[in-house]
Amino acid sequence: MSLTKAPPRGRIETTHGLYRIVAATRGMTAKAVAYAGMRRILQTDGDDEEAATGEALRQLDARTEALRIARVEGVPTAEEYLDALSALAPANARGELMRMLGVHMRLPDAEVTAARLARISSLDEGEVWRTYGRLGRRISAALTLGRERRRSGDRYVVDAFAAVTEQDDDLVIRLHPSFVEAVRSFRS
Secondary structure, X not given: OOOOOOOOOOEEEEEEOOEXXXXXXXXXXXXXXXXXXXXXXXEEXXXXXXXXXXXXXXXXXXXXXXXXXXXXXXXXOHHHHHHHHHHHHHHHOOHHHHHHHHHHHHOHHHEEEHHHHHHHHOOOHHHHHHHHXXXXXXXXXXXXXOOOOOOOOHHHOHHHOEEEEEEOOEEEEEEOHHHHHHHHHHHO
16 A cells, blocks of 8 residues: 555646636545635635635635725725735836835835935836836736726826825825735735
C-alpha cells in the first residue's frame, strides 16, 4: 500500500470578477480554491471539480454582496480594497505607486495636496494625478463602483479610493481610511 497521494484526475481554472478559481480532484475529494491575485480567499469541497467550483462561485457571490452591503456611504470596505489590490498587483505593485501611497498614508489624516505629494515623492504633479487616476480607474472597474460621469480628468476617478476637495484654491486628496487599512495589509 502506497502512502503517496493519488494524482489529480482533472483540473478546472476559471475567473469570476476579481477572483481566480482553481479546482482539482485528488483521491475521492474535489477542492476549489479562490484567489485574488496570489491571496487565498476561500476553499470549498465537492464531489467533483464542477461541484466544488459551483460552491466557490456561490460563496464568492455571497461574500461580494455582504461586503457591498457593509459599505459606508458607498465607500468600499478594507476587505474589498484588499481584494482589488491583490488582484491588480501585477499592474499596480510598481514602486512609484507604492512609494506615493506610503508617503501619503504617513501624513496626518492621510491628507495632502497633489503638489505637496509630488514634491515629497520627487515627481511631477501631473504624474501624481496620472498615477492616482490609473489606480482609481482600475479600482473602480474591479469593484464595479459605477462612478457617475462628471467632468473629465483624473481628479474624478481618484474618488474610488480618496476624497478630493477644494481648499484655499488647491485640491486636497484624503485617502479613505478603509483604503489606508487595505494598503497596509497589502504591503505587509
